[in-house]
Amino acid sequence: MPPTPRSASGPAEFRFSRMERLLRGDAVRTVTVDGTPAEFVTDADLVHRILVRDGKHYGKGELFQKARILSKAGLLAEDDALHRHYRRLAHPYLRTGAVLDHAPVMEKVARDTAASWRPGRPVDVQAEMCRAASGIALSTLFGGLPGEVSTVLVEHLAVLAREMIGKPLHGRAALRRRPAQRLAKAFAGFRSRLAACLTDRIDAPDSTAGYLAALLSDAERNGTPALSTGQICDEAVMMLTAATVTTASVMSWALYVLARHPLIEEQVLKDLARTAGSHAGTPSGHGHGPPGYTLRFLAEVLRLHPPVWITCRKALSDVTLGERTFPAGTHVMFSSYLLHRDPGRYPDPHRFDPDRWLTIRPTAHDTSYIPFGAGARGCVGEAFAWKELEILLTAVIQEWRLTLPPGSRIRTAADTTLHPQRLLMTPRPR
Template sequence: MERLLRGHPVRNLTVDGVDAVFVKDPILVRKILVTESKNYGKGELFRKARNLSRVGMLSEDETMHRHYRRLANPYLRSTKVDEYVPAMRDIVRDVMASWRAGEPVDVQAEMCRISCAIAVGTLITGLPAETTKALGERLSVLAWEMIRKPLYGSAAARAARPGASGRLARARKDFRELLAECIAELLDSPESTAGYLSTLLTDSDAQGNRVLTADQVCEEAVMMLTAATVTTASVMSWALYVLSEEPLVEEKLLKDLTHRRNGSAVHDGAGPGYTLRFLMEILRLYPPVWISCRKTLSDVALGDHSLPAGTNVVFSSYLLHRDPERYPDPHRFDPDRWLTTHPGKADASYIPFGIGSKGCIGEPFAWQELEVILDVVTQEWKLGTEAGSHIRTAPETTLHPRRLLMVPQPR
């Protein structure tokens, strides 16, 4: 991909028979996402949520999109996320209780279990413990199937055939059915509250009429919960793998995590602390949302190029994050580059969570969750790959390891 697009800031290409324009220039990408975003709508290529409804945050209507972002914001803002930390830690420990020293674990499946249990346990409150656990387990199956969903090419075409994505369809049906039961119980008991779900259910217009049907509430919650989990699971899988390959990085990280846990974080420069630098570098090299698409809503000028209305415009955070002009030795894992490198506000050279009005609303939640999982796992276990393992990158719905079995050993 890098060789194909080298030296071409804007280039025509075809994806699955659909003509598109690929943009590699971070300044032009920022125009698409921020300064001229009104000229670009949601593109159909690579849309992970294409099988979900178009209500709520997936609505094409900008006013509705902003409204549902505001509804979700109280549960995802930094001050609220701080309250989740004790519950997050307990959930990670609970999942790890099944690990056994010397017995390989499927790290990606386990990270799905952890991130899904955290999402359900923090965003949907007031449910019986057994229901919360069942929702988390069913969501983890759905998240794992979503992660592995091909985005393009012959694999995507095969997956799109009727009945071809049986496991994904079953996983979505199983999770959605249980979630729908929870919503029905909430409607039967108006005095009950369940966090984010209750907020969606009680959203009403000026006349006091509910805006979303129970079915639409279910769709919106499925979208939010899968988006909150597939990305985290992929990022944490890469983080644990990199630690197993970089002993000096692991040593520095463990030291910093210990200090942070004790309330005495080490500041080794003017930049962010080592834990944050480590996670920033993981997200630079392995952005989960590695490719995106927009569509021009009218005739636009992008740099020196004129694009007619309806043009598919594709860009890749994977390539933007590996631009040698902005990141010297771009393929080297180096957390300390963030002591002197600062994500620019004038371009889109670092966009693991996107930018602009469509940027990830769950970014504060994600940063806190990643640090908590990293801290709790590494405090108890040292993970290593099996001898002779070769870990390949899978560019599917997320950018994840193709297969990642790791052997835990007690610290």
């Protein structure tokens, strides 16, 4: 993998242009990650085979340091049956109907976040989006918490999310002591407070709502809890962190793009005014006609800045990719960043163009666009994420016009998520 050398001034910038140059053209190419060989797949049809058609023949890869400190007992379980069980358990709180019920809470959190800013005073956009997404996740998925408890949990979840977003994936950077210590401290700080809250809820399960209530009431056939108290806490941390880091990264990019493209911002504002109160949906081809401009804008943000930008799977048996067969244990990698910039699928792929989605309609069988993954282990919260992004975007840009410092250059950091390395913006009232 091709990062630039590290300098004394800060972390290296990942060379995406080099990755594209080296890997484009070969459907499958052998690469090395931290001394371990892997097969890098750039063909969307083969990625569909890995994630969907032959998904049962692939397990989680081990080359990247993504979420190892989080839960492995629920949605992240290696066992497919366990994963399906917890997916079904979470689904009632993340399906489209439930998301619409969540909308008023999402709107309150989003507007409270925007209202806390001051004209002319720069804000760390990524930190603010972590705070907003943390508040939304806790309020909607783990409702029923006392106000003062929720406030403390939001603060600590936002810190954990920021550390997780910037967690290096591989190489010596992933093993450096200071970032690892900061992440471990943030994880322990949030988990200990959530565990204390969870202990209170076990004695009074009726006071708990959302996915946390489902975890507490989930039982095996003999009536014993399916997960221990510690596992329930880990699962809660995992769900809340996952719901926060991706949203915060995508929203940071969305606000950056609007600051760079005033004409696009104007069209988004007009579309939001025209469609106030309606449900944006997703650009997946459901419904009639092409998606509205705001949805096309968000789809384009996710195309060029997919938060989960690289993925590794491990073959559980001998597998065939194209004309080659690989033995069990082979590491297989693919990148949504590369798939989303395939010139054969997306003309002028590096250009930000929301209107390309007037003619491109992603389907479940098209893995050239997978910002939320695909197959049995695709993101269970996709509908939740689309609505949350729409609401956060509306709350911020209807209140503020955000500007970048003159001459600023925002670097792309290729860590656990694809995020802007440092994004300070100045709010001005509309």
